[in-house]
Amino acid sequence: MKKNFVFILMLLGLFTLAACSKKSDSSEAVKPVEAFYDAIVTQKRDRVSSITCAAWEKDALRDVDAFMGVKSELKDFSCSVTAEGKDEATVTCKGAIAASYGTEVTDFPLDQRSHKVIKEQGEWRICGY
Numbered sequence: 001m002k003k004n005f006v007f008i009l010m011l012l013g014l015f016t017l018a019a020c021s022k023k024s025d026s027s028e029a030v031k032p033v034e035a036f037y038d039a040i041v042t043q044k045r046d047r048v049s050s051i052t053c054a055a056w057e058k059d060a061l062r063d064v065d066a067f068m069g070v071k072s073e074l075k076d077f078s079c080s081v082t083a084e085g086k087d088e089a090t091v092t093c094k095g096a097i098a099a100s101y102g103t104e105v106t107d108f109p110l111d112q113r114s115h116k117v118i119k120e121q122g123e124w125r126i127c128g129y
Helices: 002-042 045-051 054-066
Strands: 071-084 088-101 104-109 114-120 123-126
Touching: 002 045, 002 054, 002 071, 002 088, 002 114, 002 123, 045 054
Parallel strands: none
Antiparallel strands: 071 088, 088 104, 088 114, 114 123
């Protein structure tokens, strides 16, 4: 009886470790995508170079510039990894950017985009969608 209890505890511990390690890896690839949309709605253009790959930085800056001077917020926003390799991942998001143009609010849905995330200089960086 005592051996079964120890065996079950060990199995639970292994499952917990496996679940935690997978979640940790995935959340790291999500971070630059979340930071990118945060930079858009907070209009922090200077953050873009630290979260994007070099090849996509100009395009990312254009996206941020498109919302400059417009009050915007993330609505029902969440992201998750849908595919992940050693040095690249695909991240999809739900929700929208809600932008206010005077009295009119326009939603820009994010759920149709698959974000390419790569490891560049040892860090996850968004590299397009």
